[in-house]
Amino acid sequence: MEVIIEPTRKAVGIRGANIIADHVLRKPALVLGLATGSTPLIAYRELIRKHQEGGLDFSKLVTFNLDEYLGLPPTHPQSYAYFMEENLFRHINVHRQNIHVPSGLALDPHEFCGSYEADIKRAGGIDLQVLGIGRDGHIGFNEPGSSLGSRTRVKTLTKETIEDNARFFEAEQEVPRFAITMGVGTIREARKIILLATGPSKAEAIAAAVEGPVAASVTASVLQLHNDVMLIIDEEAAGKLKRRNYYQWIQENKYQVHDVISRQIRVRLGM
Numbered sequence: 001m002e003v004i005i006e007p008t009r010k011a012v013g014i015r016g017a018n019i020i021a022d023h024v025l026r027k028p029a030l031v032l033g034l035a036t037g038s039t040p041l042i043a044y045r046e047l048i049r050k051h052q053e054g055g056l057d058f059s060k061l062v063t064f065n066l067d068e069y070l071g072l073p074p075t076h077p078q079s080y081a082y083f084m085e086e087n088l089f090r091h092i093n094v095h096r097q098n099i100h101v102p103s104g105l106a107l108d109p110h111e112f113c114g115s116y117e118a119d120i121k122r123a124g125g126i127d128l129q130v131l132g133i134g135r136d137g138h139i140g141f142n143e144p145g146s147s148l149g150s151r152t153r154v155k156t157l158t159k160e161t162i163e164d165n166a167r168f169f170e171a172e173q174e175v176p177r178f179a180i181t182m183g184v185g186t187i188r189e190a191r192k193i194i195l196l197a198t199g200p201s202k203a204e205a206i207a208a209a210v211e212g213p214v215a216a217s218v219t220a221s222v223l224q225l226h227n228d229v230m231l232i233i234d235e236e237a238a239g240k241l242k243r244r245n246y247y248q249w250i251q252e253n254k255y256q257v258h259d260v261i262s263r264q265i266r267v268r269l270g271m
């Protein structure tokens, strides 16, 4: 796991957007996994800027969102389909038929979950997955206790998540209790994962995910088993990391490894 600590929320968003943009440039038909919530907003704004001002082309991009509330239509302002439309999709040139957000109105949600998995497979799997993290360490809506092998399914939200999300609804009773979410096992299959986190309320979850045991009680901890994960977090979210100095030391030395290798090559070649 690579842990990158940025000074501000804004820097986290910009670093996230730059990584996504690099991937789109290298592979225009990128299969991109997307997250909702307040954390990725700056990154999405930056991607919109890169499209509108820099001509970044999303015409071949394929997207899969992590989750959606069960029972909310895409026209509901608190649905994740609406969130994505307002905060990203309608501002860039991604094709409608390439966008996938779980349907909150599926008549047979269980069958729908199976077809969502099949759609991901048919697209060739997720190349790059963007994640946020809940205060309870969840990724997607994989609440504590979710099987680390779980697939896309209907999940009952914890009271804590319902409380956290009540700020977006008129009243707590209006927050849906169920969601469709990619499973932990689904997320783990993405080729590369970037997790963004900002603010002091995420510090405990980040420490548990990075330095705690791999456990279903903190579903983000499963990322320790993945071979290509980058955590991009701000100073506040890094506040409870014990090995924080080491992560910073790694970043400071990151490029020196190239110097060491090229010196070895020169010695070997007698240059």
Ligand code: PGA
Residues within 6 Å of the ligand: 036, 037, 038, 039, 040, 132, 133, 134, 135, 138, 139, 140
């Ligand atoms: P947030 O949500 O970005 O709004 O904090 C993250 C999450 O719950 O996964």
